[in-house]
Amino acid sequence: MEIRACIDVDDLERGIAFYVQGLGLRQGRRLGDDWVELLGAGSAIDLLFNPAGTPPLGEGHPQRRSYARHWTPVHLDFVVTGIDAAAEKLVGLGATLEQPILQRRWGRMANMADPFGHGFDLLEFEGRGYDELLSPRPPGAAD
Numbered sequence: 314m315e316i317r318a319c320i321d322v323d324d325l326e327r328g329i330a331f332y333v334q335g336l337g338l339r340q341g342r343r344l345g346d347d348w349v350e351l352l353g354a355g356s357a358i359d360l361l362f363n364p365a366g367t368p369p370l371g372e373g374h375p376q377r378r379s380y381a382r383h384w385t386p387v388h389l390d391f392v393v394t395g396i397d398a399a400a401e402k403l404v405g406l407g408a409t410l411e412q413p414i415l416q417r418r419w420g421r422m423a424n425m426a427d428p429f430g431h432g433f434d435l436l437e438f439e440g441r442g443y444d445e446l447l448s449p450r451p452p453g454a455a456d
Contacts, residue, residue, distance in 0.1 A: 316356045318389060321369070322429045323380050325349065325362040327407070331428055332358065335403045336391055354391070382409070384432040396421050396437035403427075403435075419445045 322328035325347065332338045332351050338358065341350035347362035368374045393399040400410055400423045407428035414423045420439040426432050439445075 317350075317359055318356060319359045319361055320389075320427075320429070320431060321361050321363045321378060323363065323365050323378075324429075325360060327428060328360045328362075331403075331406050331408070332360070335406045335408065336393075336399075358389075380430045382426055382430045382432075388432050388434065390434045390436050392436045392438065394437060396423055396435050399423075399435055400425065419443050 320328070329340055329349060329351070333340060336354075338351040338353040341352040341357065343349050344359075349360050351358040351360060363369070363378055365380050366377050369376060369378055396414060400408075400414060403425060404410055409426040411424040411426060411432075414421050419442050421437045423435040424432070425435060
């Protein structure tokens with residue numbers, strides 16, 4: 314099974330610049346004037362141009378797109394090295410760092426929002442990464 318993440322933006326060129334320059338993704342195919350795929354992550358990310366105020370589920374649906382700051386139960390985590398520099402670079406490209414970078418047992422996390430209001434996280438793993446949350450490594454176990 315393939316997973317593709319789709320991100321609505323109200324400025325396609327700004328979206329391309331943000332994700333390519335800020336996260337090191339590369340532009341793949343243009344699939345029309347309003348759609349570009351970004352490659353270089355574990356799954357393709359499709360940027361879709363959709364103006365603010367348009368209905369995401371058809372004209373009869375009351376919900377409208379908004380690019381004000383929002384969070385959804387589904388969001389993207391980008392694993393990086395050098396989280397401080399990565400966060401600083403993204404802020405320079407229009408992202409918001411929501412709070413100081415957090416230290417966790419498994420590494421560090423930066424809660425951010427892209428220029429289109431979408432929440433995302435940067436993760437920098439340390440030690441055994443998420444395995445740090447599991448029972449301790451047995452004595453003599455290889456790293």
